[in-house]
Amino acid sequence: MKNEERKNGNETGEKNSKELPFEIDRRSVYKCVQCGTCRSVCPVFDAVGWESANTRGRMLIIKSLLEGRPPSEDVLPSLASCTTCGICAAKCPAGANPPEVVEAARAQLVKCGVTTEAQENLKSAVITYGNSFGETKDRKHWLSETERSKLPEKSGYVYFVGCFDSYRYPEFAKKTFGILQRFGVTLLPDEQCCASPLLRTGFKEDAEKVMKHNLDQIKKVGAHTIITSCAGCYTTLKNNYPEELRVISLPEFLAEHLEELNLKKLDLTVTYHDPCHLGRHNKVYDAPRKVIQAICTLKEMKNIKENARCCGGGGGVRIGYPDISLELARNRLQDVPESVDYIVTSCPLCVRNLRDAGGDIEVIDIVELVAMAIE
Numbered sequence: 171m172k173n174e175e176r177k178n179g180n181e182t183g184e185k186n187s188k189e190l191p192f193e194i195d196r197r198s199v200y201k202c203v204q205c206g207t208c209r210s211v212c213p214v215f216d217a218v219g220w221e222s223a224n225t226r227g228r229m230l231i232i233k234s235l236l237e238g239r240p241p242s243e244d245v246l247p248s249l250a251s252c253t254t255c256g257i258c259a260a261k262c263p264a265g266a267n268p269p270e271v272v273e274a275a276r277a278q279l280v281k282c283g284v285t286t287e288a289q290e291n292l293k294s295a296v297i298t299y300g301n302s303f304g305e306t307k308d309r310k311h312w313l314s315e316t317e318r319s320k321l322p323e324k325s326g327y328v329y330f331v332g333c334f335d336s337y338r339y340p341e342f343a344k345k346t347f348g349i350l351q352r353f354g355v356t357l358l359p360d361e362q363c364c365a366s367p368l369l370r371t372g373f374k375e376d377a378e379k380v381m382k383h384n385l386d387q388i389k390k391v392g393a394h395t396i397i398t399s400c401a402g403c404y405t406t407l408k409n410n411y412p413e414e415l416r417v418i419s420l421p422e423f424l425a426e427h428l429e430e431l432n433l434k435k436l437d438l439t440v441t442y443h444d445p446c447h448l449g450r451h452n453k454v455y456d457a458p459r460k461v462i463q464a465i466c467t468l469k470e471m472k473n474i475k476e477n478a479r480c481c482g483g484g485g486g487v488r489i490g491y492p493d494i495s496l497e498l499a500r501n502r503l504q505d506v507p508e509s510v511d512y513i514v515t516s517c518p519l520c521v522r523n524l525r526d527a528g529g530d531i532e533v534i535d536i537v538e539l540v541a542m543a544i545e
């Protein structure tokens with residue numbers, strides 16, 4: 171079939187209603203020269219061993235879609251099982267950015283109505299309830315009525331709590347806000363999901379509505395700086411929100427205020443897991459290490475910083491492919507050095523996935539370590 175025919179319809183001239191819209195950056199797709207370097211680093215390929223779940227396989231499938239393959243459910247196991255960890259992009263000698271291409275392809279598939287049930291459930295939870303879990307209780311349920319009534323209505327600084335800390339780890343939210351309140355930080359009156367789950371799984375238009383809601387809330391408070399303790403919220407607020415916001419991760423904020431925090435030394439040895447969306451995607455490597463080393467001894471994992479292996483939780487994979495997701499977490503636990511008291515990380519999704527993998531060493535969020543050093 172000629173390219174023009176592919177663009178306009180099928181060989182009989184009929185328009186294929188499911189034809190993939192041509193909104194994926196072709197240059198980005200064609201940068202992939204199929205060298206296979208990414209084969210040795212893709213954590214999903216490492217876990218499942220299918221060529222179609224390897225970065226190179228995903229890029230080939232996307233290329234075939236651009237060249238006329240009708241979008242169908244057949245491509246979902248490949249394209250929906252990428253955690254968007256980004257290690258392939260970091261290693262690609264040709265400068266391709268596969269997670270960006272995968273996200274763009276997912277968005278086009280959504281437009282064609284090709285989605286998984288897990289993706290649809292996630293979207294509907296965020297759109298209906300404002301959070302990725304479909305929770306109906308108030309997002310600030312972890313604060314008492316009195317605490318809520320005393321929240322400053324205006325502040326230059328806002329703590330963006332995120333769905334995970336609001337509903338799965340309210341104890342992290344309480345500890346984080348307890349520290350941040352000392353610095354005059356407030357909460358949004360009506361925070362909703364940051365839109366990361368929608369963006370990573372391809373629901374771009376729905377994501378825009380949620381982002382607009384949060385932006386209106388930020389304007390209402392008059393905040394110029396957003397602090398967040400979730401790696402997914404961090405990268406989304408920083409890189410996907412349409413307006414320039416100053417976004418700081420909790421480890422960066424803590425590292426900047428170490429003196430004021432007056433932390434005591436603890437007789438502990440811990441290791442640190444770099445969340446992909448904080449580390450590789452945004453290069454926040456030093457701040458969490460600075461905070462940890464102000465408190466106790468840090469013993470590094472086997473693969474760190476740019477080489478850190480994914481916990482398996484991102485990109486909608488935890489919900490869509492729980493077995494693969496857990497396998498990745500189990501693989502990551504193999505990188506933990508011997509004789510450490512805790513595995514520390516800076517993302518609640520990493521905490522959850524690594525905890526679910528069931529290792530012997532307790533996984534904690536960095537705020538828990540800091541809270542121990544404050545008490």
Ligand code: SF4
Nearest residue numbers: 202203205206208262
């Ligand atoms: S994405 Fe990059 S590393 Fe992977 S096959 Fe293509 S060119 Fe090679």
Ligand code: SF4
Nearest residue numbers: 212252253255256258
């Ligand atoms: S982003 Fe991670 S999971 Fe996705 S293709 Fe690249 S290496 Fe594999």
